[in-house]
Amino acid sequence: MNELTIELKQDGGLSLYEQIYRYIREEIRNGNLERGEKLPSTRSLCAHLQVSRSTVLMAYEQLLSEGYIESAPHKGYFVADVEELYDVRLISGEPKPSAAKKPAYRYDFSPYGIDLDSFPFNNWRKITKNVLVDDNKELFSRGDAQGEAEFRKTISNYLYQSRGVAAKPENIIVGAGNEYLLMLLNQLITGEKLFAMENPTYRQTYRILNSLGERVVTVLQDKNGMNVESLAKSGANIAYVMPSHQYPLGIVMPVGRRVELLKWADCKKGRYIIEDDYDSEFRYRGKPIPALCGFDKGQRVIYIGTFSKSIAPAIRMSYMVLPDEMMKQYHERIGFYSCTVSRIDQIVVKNFMESGCYEKHLNKMRALYKNRHDVLLGELDGFRKRFEITGENAGIHLLLKSKENISEKELVEKARREGVRVYPLSAYDIGKEKREYHTVILGYANLGEQDIRQGTELLRRAWK
Amino acid sequence: MNELTIELKQDGGLSLYEQIYRYIREEIRNGNLERGEKLPSTRSLCAHLQVSRSTVLMAYEQLLSEGYIESAPHKGYFVADVEELYDVRLISGEPKPSAAKKPAYRYDFSPYGIDLDSFPFNNWRKITKNVLVDDNKELFSRGDAQGEAEFRKTISNYLYQSRGVAAKPENIIVGAGNEYLLMLLNQLITGEKLFAMENPTYRQTYRILNSLGERVVTVLQDKNGMNVESLAKSGANIAYVMPSHQYPLGIVMPVGRRVELLKWADCKKGRYIIEDDYDSEFRYRGKPIPALCGFDKGQRVIYIGTFSKSIAPAIRMSYMVLPDEMMKQYHERIGFYSCTVSRIDQIVVKNFMESGCYEKHLNKMRALYKNRHDVLLGELDGFRKRFEITGENAGIHLLLKSKENISEKELVEKARREGVRVYPLSAYDIGKEKREYHTVILGYANLGEQDIRQGTELLRRAWK
Numbered sequence: 002m003n004e005l006t007i008e009l010k011q012d013g014g015l016s017l018y019e020q021i022y023r024y025i026r027e028e029i030r031n032g033n034l035e036r037g038e039k040l041p042s043t044r045s046l047c048a049h050l051q052v053s054r055s056t057v058l059m060a061y062e063q064l065l066s067e068g069y070i071e072s073a074p075h076k077g078y079f080v081a082d083v084e085e086l087y088d089v090r091l092i093s094g095e096p097k098p099s100a101a102k103k104p105a106y107r108y109d110f111s112p113y114g115i116d117l118d119s120f121p122f123n124n125w126r127k128i129t130k131n132v133l134v135d136d137n138k139e140l141f142s143r144g145d146a147q148g149e150a151e152f153r154k155t156i157s158n159y160l161y162q163s164r165g166v167a168a169k170p171e172n173i174i175v176g177a178g179n180e181y182l183l184m185l186l187n188q189l190i191t192g193e194k195l196f197a198m199e200n201p202t203y204r205q206t207y208r209i210l211n212s213l214g215e216r217v218v219t220v221l222q223d224k225n226g227m228n229v230e231s232l233a234k235s236g237a238n239i240a241y242v243m244p245s246h247q248y249p250l251g252i253v254m255p256v257g258r259r260v261e262l263l264k265w266a267d268c269k270k271g272r273y274i275i276e277d278d279y280d281s282e283f284r285y286r287g288k289p290i291p292a293l294c295g296f297d298k299g300q301r302v303i304y305i306g307t308f309s310k311s312i313a314p315a316i317r318m319s320y321m322v323l324p325d326e327m328m329k330q331y332h333e334r335i336g337f338y339s340c341t342v343s344r345i346d347q348i349v350v351k352n353f354m355e356s357g358c359y360e361k362h363l364n365k366m367r368a369l370y371k372n373r374h375d376v377l378l379g380e381l382d383g384f385r386k387r388f389e390i391t392g393e394n395a396g397i398h399l400l401l402k403s404k405e406n407i408s409e410k411e412l413v414e415k416a417r418r419e420g421v422r423v424y425p426l427s428a429y430d431i432g433k434e435k436r437e438y439h440t441v442i443l444g445y446a447n448l449g450e451q452d453i454r455q456g457t458e459l460l461r462r463a464w465k
Numbered sequence: 466m467n468e469l470t471i472e473l474k475q476d477g478g479l480s481l482y483e484q485i486y487r488y489i490r491e492e493i494r495n496g497n498l499e500r501g502e503k504l505p506s507t508r509s510l511c512a513h514l515q516v517s518r519s520t521v522l523m524a525y526e527q528l529l530s531e532g533y534i535e536s537a538p539h540k541g542y543f544v545a546d547v548e549e550l551y552d553v554r555l556i557s558g559e560p561k562p563s564a565a566k567k568p569a570y571r572y573d574f575s576p577y578g579i580d581l582d583s584f585p586f587n588n589w590r591k592i593t594k595n596v597l598v599d600d601n602k603e604l605f606s607r608g609d610a611q612g613e614a615e616f617r618k619t620i621s622n623y624l625y626q627s628r629g630v631a632a633k634p635e636n637i638i639v640g641a642g643n644e645y646l647l648m649l650l651n652q653l654i655t656g657e658k659l660f661a662m663e664n665p666t667y668r669q670t671y672r673i674l675n676s677l678g679e680r681v682v683t684v685l686q687d688k689n690g691m692n693v694e695s696l697a698k699s700g701a702n703i704a705y706v707m708p709s710h711q712y713p714l715g716i717v718m719p720v721g722r723r724v725e726l727l728k729w730a731d732c733k734k735g736r737y738i739i740e741d742d743y744d745s746e747f748r749y750r751g752k753p754i755p756a757l758c759g760f761d762k763g764q765r766v767i768y769i770g771t772f773s774k775s776i777a778p779a780i781r782m783s784y785m786v787l788p789d790e791m792m793k794q795y796h797e798r799i800g801f802y803s804c805t806v807s808r809i810d811q812i813v814v815k816n817f818m819e820s821g822c823y824e825k826h827l828n829k830m831r832a833l834y835k836n837r838h839d840v841l842l843g844e845l846d847g848f849r850k851r852f853e854i855t856g857e858n859a860g861i862h863l864l865l866k867s868k869e870n871i872s873e874k875e876l877v878e879k880a881r882r883e884g885v886r887v888y889p890l891s892a893y894d895i896g897k898e899k900r901e902y903h904t905v906i907l908g909y910a911n912l913g914e915q916d917i918r919q920g921t922e923l924l925r926r927a928w929k
Binding site: 066067068069081082113114115117118120122125126129130133134138139140141142143144177178180181184188205208209212213225253254255256257258259290291313314315316317318334335337338339340341342343344345346394 | 530531532533545546577578579581582584586589590593594597598602603604605606607608641642644645648652669672673676677689717718719720721722723754755777778779780781782798799801802803804805806807808809810858
C-alpha cells in the first residue's frame with residue numbers, strides 16, 4: 002500500500018474531494034494502483050493530506066459508486082477488479098453543418114418555401130406570452146397521448162367547417178409532423194400490407210415507407226388522379242392519395258373518382274385510403290373542395306392534415322383522423338406512445354385558431370399567393386406556345402411542360418446559367434424504370450411579384 | 466332541362482354563388498338532377514335568378530372542380546357521371562377524454578411525476594419572448610434535420626462537462642422524445658436484430674420495440690446491472706441499458722461491469738449498446754457518474770438523453786449521440802426525416818442552458834429532491850426491520866421490499882385503503898413467465914415534505 006501523496010490546490014477550480022477522487026481514479030486507470038491493492042484508510046489519508054475526514058470519505062464514496070474501488074467490511078478499501086479501462090475521448094472542432102450549402106441563385110422558384118414575412122409575429126408572441134403564465138404550469142406536465150383534448154376539439158371544428166370532415170375529437174391524433182404520424186400509422190395497420198402510390202408523387206412518404214420496410218407499388222395516374230382500375234389490379238390494400246391537390250402534379254380529384262376510390266376501399270376488408278391533405282388551404286378559384294374523408298361512409302379513410310404549410314414549416318405539428326375501428330386498435334396497441342408535440346405549442350396553436358388569427362392569416366396568405374400566382378401566370382402567357390401549363394388552380398407551384406420535348410435537365414441547366422432555379426419533375430419519380438421528363442416545377446410562395454417578373458424574364462431568355 | 470328556381474337569400478350567411486352552388490349540388494346528390502342532364506346555360510340562369518353572370522359562373526366552376534358537373538365545348542354543362550354520392554357525416558357531442566380518470570388518493574407516491582412548482586416560469590417566459598422577435602422569423606422556416614446546429618453544440622458542451630461524453634455536435638440528433646428516437650434508431654440498425662433488456666426494466670422501450678416488430682430477450686440482472694455472461698449467451702446483438710440509474714431498480718452500474726459490457730460489444734461486428742441516460746441529473750451522493758458512452762472507444766454505444774425529467778415532461782425533447790459509422794448510415798439512409806422538434810423550442814432550451822438557468826434549475830431541483838429523499842428515508846427508518854430499502858442513491862424514487870414476503874398486491878391494496886398510492890414493481894416486468902413480487906415503488910418528486918411524512922405515517926398503519 003502506497004501512502005498517496007496528492008498535491009492539492011486550494012485556488013478554486015476543483016474541490017478538495019474532487020481532486021482526491023480524480024487523482025486516485027487516474028492512478029487506477031494508468032495502472033499505478035493495481036487491482037486488489039489496498040488503499041490507505043480514510044483516517045490515515047486525511048491525516049496525511051491534512052484535510053477533513055469527510056473530504057476523503059466523499060472521494061472514496063464516489064470511487065465506490067463508480068466501481069473503481071470496493072470495500073470489504075473490517076478490512077478497508079481495495080482497487081476493484083477492473084479488466085480494462087476506457088478513456089473519455091477528447092474531441093474538438095466546430096460542428097460541420099449537416100446539410101450541404103446550396104448554390105446561390107438570383108431567383109429561386111422553390112416549391113418548398115412559404116412566405117414568412119407575412120407571418121403575424123406580434124399575435125403569435127402575444128398568444129405565447131399569455132399561455133406561459135404561472136396558472137398554466139400544468140402545461141409542463143405530461144399531456145394527453147393523442148394531443149390536448151381542447152386542441153383536438155378546435156381541430157375538429159376547423160375540419161368540419163373548412164374541409165367538410167366530421168372528425169370526432171377522440172379520433173384525432175396530434176403528432177410532430179406527417180412523417181411521425183406515418184410511422185405510428187404503420188404500426189397500427191397490421192397484416193399483409195402493400196401500399197399504392199401515384200408516380201410522380203410526394204417522395205418523402207415513399208422514402209419513409211421504404212425505410213420502414215414496407216412494400217410500395219406505383220399505380221397509373223390519369224388526369225383525374227389515381228386510376229382505380231390500375232389500383233385494383235395492383236393488389237395493393239392501402240392507397241396513398243392527395244385528392245385536394247396531388248403533389249407535385251396539382252391534380253384535383255373530381256367527385257366521381259373519389260367515389261370510385263371509396264368503393265374500392267369498401268369492397269374488401271383491410272383496405273384503406275390515406276388522404277394527405279397537405280395544402281388544401283391554398284386554392285384560388287371557388288372555395289376549397291371538401292376532403293375525400295368527408296365522403297367516407299365506410300370508415301376507410303385515414304385523414305392527415307398539417308400546419309406546416311398554413312402556419313410554418315418549423316412548427317412541427319400534424320394530425321390524423323382515424324376511423325372508429327382503428328381507434329380501438331390504437332388504444333389497445335399503441336396508445337402508450339406519448340404525444341410528440343409540446344403541450345404549450347399545442348395550446349398556442351389552439352388559441353391562434355380560436356382567436357380568429359388563423360383564419361385571418363390564411364385569408365391574407367391566400368390573397369398574397371393568389372397575387373403571385375396571377376402575376377406568374379400572366380408572365381408565363383407568352384410561354385404557352387411552347388409550354389403546357391398545369392397544376393395552376395391551387396397550391397403554391399405550377400408545372401411547365403415543354404411541347405417540343407426539351408429535356409427537363411436542359412431546362413433546369415439553362416435556367417441555372419441565367420441564375421434562376423427551377424425544379425425537375427423527375428425528383429418526384431418513385432418508379433423503378435427511368436422515364437423521360439420534359440417538365441419543370443415553378444414555386445412562387447417565397448418570391449415577391451417583382452422577383453417573379455424578373456425571374457420569368459430570365460427564363461424567357463434562358464429557354465428561347 | 467329544368468329551369469332551376471333557387472330561392473336566394475340576401476340576408477347574410479351564404480354568398481349568392483355559394484347558395485347556387487349548394488342548391489345544385491343537393492339536386493345532384495338527391496337525384497333531382499340526373500347524370501347526363503343538361504344544366505341551364507350561365508346566361509339563362511343569371512337572367513332567371515336576377516344575379517350577375519359571374520355569380521353563376523363561380524358556382525358552376527366550383528361544381529366543375531369538385532366533379533359534380535362536366536362541360537362540353539360548345540354544348541354547355543352536364544351533370545357528371547357520379548356513381549354514388551356519399552354524405553358528409555354529422556357528428557356531435559363532446560370529446561371523451563382519451564385516458565380514463567385515475568381514482569383519487571390522498572398521497573400519491575408516483576415515480577412518474579416531477580415537481581413543477583419550482584419551475585422557473587419567469588425565466589422561461591422571458592427567454593421565449595426574446596426568441597420570438599421579428600429578427601428571428603427565420604426560425605419559422607424549415608430547420609436542420611438533426612436539430613439546430615447551435616443547439617447541438619450546446620448539448621455537446623453539456624454532455625462533455627456533466628456526463629463525460631465527448632459527443633461531436635454533428636453526431637447528435639434531436640427528436641421529439643426517446644420513443645421517436647428509438648423508432649429512428651430501429652430504422653438505422655439493419656440486418657438481424659435481437660434486443661436484450663433487463664427485467665424489470667423501462668417498459669415503454671419494450672413496448673415500442675415490440676410494436677415495431679422487433680424481437681426482445683430478457684437477460685439476467687444482478688446487483689451490478691445487466692449480467693454480461695447472460696447477455697453473451699442470449700445471442701442478442703443490441704443491449705439496452707440504463708447504467709447511471711437502472712429503471713426501476715435504481716442500480717448504478719460499476720465501472721467493472723461497464724467495461725465488461727463494452728468488451729462484449731467490441732468483440733463482434735454489429736453489436737451495439739443503447740445507453741438510456743434518462744435521469745442522471747439527480748444524484749444525491751458525490752457527483753454524477755460519467756456515462757458509459759464516455760468510456761466507449763470502439764464506438765459501440767448509442768447514447769440517449771432527455772429533457773423530460775430535468776426540464777419538464779411536456780417539453781418533448783430528447784437527443785441521441787450516434788457513433789461515426791452510424792452517422793454515415795444516417796446520412797445515407799434516413800437523413801431525409803425532418804426534425805420533429807420545433808426550432809423555436811430548440812432555441813428556447815438552448816438559451817435556457819446557456820444563460821445558466823438550466824444549471825441553476827438543476828441544482829435547485831437536486832437540493833429539493835434531496836430534501837424529500839432524506840425526509841422519506843428518515844421516515845422509512847422504522848420500516849427497515851420488515852423492509853429492505855434499495856435504489857435510494859439517485860433518481861426520484863426508491864424501492865421497498867418486504868422481508869416477510871408479503872405480496873406486492875397486498876402492499877398496494879392495503880396502502881390504497883389508507884388513501885396512499887404506491888406502485889407495484891411487477892408493472893415493470895417484461896418476462897413471459899409470471900414472477901412473484903414483494904416490492905413496491907415510492908416516488909417522491911411530486912410530494913412536499915409534509916405530505917411525505919403523513920403519507921408514510923399512513924403506510925405504517927396500512928402495513929403494520
